[in-house]
Amino acid sequence: MTGQRTEAPNGYDDLARDPAQASRRVPGPRRRGGRRPAADGAGPAPGRAGSRSRAGGGRRAVRAALVALVVAAAGAAAETALAGRPGWGFAVAAALGAALAARTCTRAGAMWLISAPPLAAAAITVVCEQVAGTATVQGKGLTTAAVRWAVDGFPAMAAAEAVLIVVLTVRGVRAGRRGGRKRSGRNSGA
Numbered sequence: 001m002t003g004q005r006t007e008a009p010n011g012y013d014d015l016a017r018d019p020a021q022a023s024r025r026v027p028g029p030r031r032r033g034g035r036r037p038a039a040d041g042a043g044p045a046p047g048r049a050g051s052r053s054r055a056g057g058g059r060r061a062v063r064a065a066l067v068a069l070v071v072a073a074a075g076a077a078a079e080t081a082l083a084g085r086p087g088w089g090f091a092v093a094a095a096l097g098a099a100l101a102a103r104t105c106t107r108a109g110a111m112w113l114i115s116a117p118p119l120a121a122a123a124i125t126v127v128c129e130q131v132a133g134t135a136t137v138q139g140k141g142l143t144t145a146a147v148r149w150a151v152d153g154f155p156a157m158a159a160a161e162a163v164l165i166v167v168l169t170v171r172g173v174r175a176g177r178r179g180g181r182k183r184s185g186r187n188s189g190a
Contacts, residue, residue: 061109064101065116071097072156073124080128090128091155094121098160102167110168117160125153 075093076086083089098117105113126149 060104061106061112064103064105064109065113067104068094068097068101068113068116068160069120069124071100072120072160076124076128076156080132084132086125086128086152086156088155090121090124090153091159094124094156094160095163098164099167102164102171114161114164114168117164118157121153121156121160122149125149125156 072090072094075096076090078093079086079089094117101113101116102110129145129149129152
């Protein structure tokens with residue numbers, strides 16, 4: 001059996017003769033982040049660069065949502081202190097917070113951020129009105145209080161959602177234009 005040559009299928013004869021060449025011809029597994037470890041093993045661990053960028057994007061999305069929440073809560077607190085219940089000042093603050101969040105969030109974070117303004121505005125409205133004591137919740141009064149909370153919080157919900165959608169749309173259009181220019185530059189033969 002020694003000396004007998006095995007025939008490799010479909011033009012792989014050179015690999016059958018010298019199996020050491022197989023490692024040079026077959027690409028290794030792809031690494032996330034596009035970086036391969038150094039030959040001496042002193043480079044970054046495989047896949048670490050990609051996980052850092054995703055973790056940074058997650059932190060950025062959380063920061064964006066927290067900024068929106070803090071700005072809206074500050075506006076609602078100020079309006080409640082001045083007028084007794086959240087009003088148009090809260091709506092302006094919620095819209096400003098939504099604009100800041102939409103401006104700084106990631107593309108994946110935008111999908112989560114779209115549903116946040118109504119929920120945040122409702123929660124902030126309930127807390128402000130409970131702290132101010134304008135809506136008491138006892139027995140049958142819960143339904144009446146919930147209607148009052150919805151009415152008081154609706155301008156902030158609508159303003160924040162509208163501003164958020166506008167800012168995300170503008171970001172998407174700008175990103176599309178930049179992408180179109182890059183593609184047209186490559187295809188023009190330049």
